[in-house]
Amino acid sequence: MSAVVISGTGLYQPPNIITNAELVASFNAYVAKYNAEHAAEIEAGTLTALSPSSVEFIEKASGIKQRYVIEKEGILDINRMYPRFEPRPDDQLSLMAEIAVDAAKKAMAAAGKEGKDIDAVICSSANMQRAYPAMAIEIQQAIGARGYGFDMNVACSAATFALEQAVNAVRSGSASCVLVVNPEITSAHQEWKDRDCHFIFGDVCTAVIVERADTATSKDQWEVLGSQLATQFSNNIRNNFGFMNRAEDSDPTARDKTFRQEGRKVFKEVVPVAAAHIEGQLTQLHIQPTDVRRYWLHQANSGMNQLVIRKLINAEPTQDVAPMILDEYANTASAGSIIAFHLHRGDLKAGDLGVICSFGAGYSVGSLVLRKR
Numbered sequence: 001m002s003a004v005v006i007s008g009t010g011l012y013q014p015p016n017i018i019t020n021a022e023l024v025a026s027f028n029a030y031v032a033k034y035n036a037e038h039a040a041e042i043e044a045g046t047l048t049a050l051s052p053s054s055v056e057f058i059e060k061a062s063g064i065k066q067r068y069v070i071e072k073e074g075i076l077d078i079n080r081m082y083p084r085f086e087p088r089p090d091d092q093l094s095l096m097a098e099i100a101v102d103a104a105k106k107a108m109a110a111a112g113k114e115g116k117d118i119d120a121v122i123c124s125s126a127n128m129q130r131a132y133p134a135m136a137i138e139i140q141q142a143i144g145a146r147g148y149g150f151d152m153n154v155a156c157s158a159a160t161f162a163l164e165q166a167v168n169a170v171r172s173g174s175a176s177c178v179l180v181v182n183p184e185i186t187s188a189h190q191e192w193k194d195r196d197c198h199f200i201f202g203d204v205c206t207a208v209i210v211e212r213a214d215t216a217t218s219k220d221q222w223e224v225l226g227s228q229l230a231t232q233f234s235n236n237i238r239n240n241f242g243f244m245n246r247a248e249d250s251d252p253t254a255r256d257k258t259f260r261q262e263g264r265k266v267f268k269e270v271v272p273v274a275a276a277h278i279e280g281q282l283t284q285l286h287i288q289p290t291d292v293r294r295y296w297l298h299q300a301n302s303g304m305n306q307l308v309i310r311k312l313i314n315a316e317p318t319q320d321v322a323p324m325i326l327d328e329y330a331n332t333a334s335a336g337s338i339i340a341f342h343l344h345r346g347d348l349k350a351g352d353l354g355v356i357c358s359f360g361a362g363y364s365v366g367s368l369v370l371r372k373r
């Protein structure tokens with residue numbers, strides 16, 4: 001049986017940046033307007049005044065300095081505060097497929113593959129643009145791939161969970177070369193009016209090629225030594241938007257129909273789970289955490305990643321051991337650990353070990369142990 005390798009990655013980066021200063025200026029203008037418009041109710045105690053956000057808080061609490069977004073004006077418009085996208089006719093490539101195709105073509109070029117070489121497409125992200133047909137099948141057609149495609153969603157762990165499906169498909173022989181794409185248009189389901197989370201997310205798309213080692217021609221190959229997935233139900237990160245909303249006569253614009261979380265609980269509960277998950281997987285593979293040359297971790301909060309690394313290697317986390325891309329990209333849901341892997345692996349040598357690990361809503365944790373060939 002041939003080994004299974006990751007032989008190429010690609011990244012779509014949106015054209016617009018929103019800095020923390022721009023975001024906070026817009027948010028605070030919205031707060032001032034809201035408080036002025038509701039002054040009487042606030043005075044009477046029937047409404048609570050909104051509090052302003054601050055750049056200092058955002059950078060200290062999260063490590064985020066800016067985010068990329070596909071559309072910026074609608075988000076910063078205090079009378080709207082979400083992106084403005086033109087609806088597209090059914091015969092035009094949908095936006096989610098478009099960014100996925102962009103990232104996919106870059107990953108295919110890196111792996112030396114054409115559409116005809118790919119026989120499975122998995123589109124996996126924290127939210128899908130539509131219910132059906134599957135985004136993956138539209139992407140499959142757009143890149144000229146063979147075989148089959150399907151969508152899946154495990155929120156922030158969507159990429160690692162999809163990679164395990166890709167690895168298993170190649171191992172079992174149901175596919176020989178799989179494209180995994182993670183188009184994350186988080187700006188459309190982020191809650192930009194909520195001070196607790198308005199700074200967290202950014203848009204992006206990542207793509208990964210997984211194939212049999214004996215078909216791989218890329219100079220940059222990463223053997224997948226193992227993958228491990230775990231889930232445990234929690235309501236601490238939740239979004240109730242869905243096809244039942246209409247039948248339940250619930251308001252599709254209500255607060256529970258966009259991203260919401262108990263951030264502090266998530267922080268406390270997920271760090272030990274993620275560290276134990278990685279350690280457990282490494283133990284099974286007879287690898288010490290300190291033998292791992294690089295950890296490409298989920299990018300939700302710089303403090304979280306520092307704690308995970310400290311628990312694992314009992315040393316100060318450095319950019320060399322666990323590179324952070326959060327400051328530039330913010331939290332990009334499932335794509336974060338893959339962006340880190342995409343941007344920060346060129347200096348590793350044959351034989352070096354690395355771990356990709358995601359953690360987030362579900363709760364969910366997914367990890368892959370890789371060895372540079």
Ligand code: CO8
Pocket residue numbers: 052053054057058061062126155156186187189190191195196197201237259261262263264265266267300301304331333334359360361
């Ligand atoms: N500006 C100024 N002050 C603020 C702000 C703000 N914007 N927000 C809160 N504060 C204040 C609070 O009011 C509070 O004040 P006080 O102490 O007086 O009560 C104080 O700051 C501290 O507030 P918190 O306790 O909420 O702040 P934390 O230190 O916990 O930091 C974080 C908040 C950054 C959110 C932090 O808790 C965190 O990062 N937690 C981890 C979250 C995480 O990893 N979540 C994963 C989500 S991603 C995922 O799983 C994928 C989901 C699907 C994608 C969805 C895409 C849209």
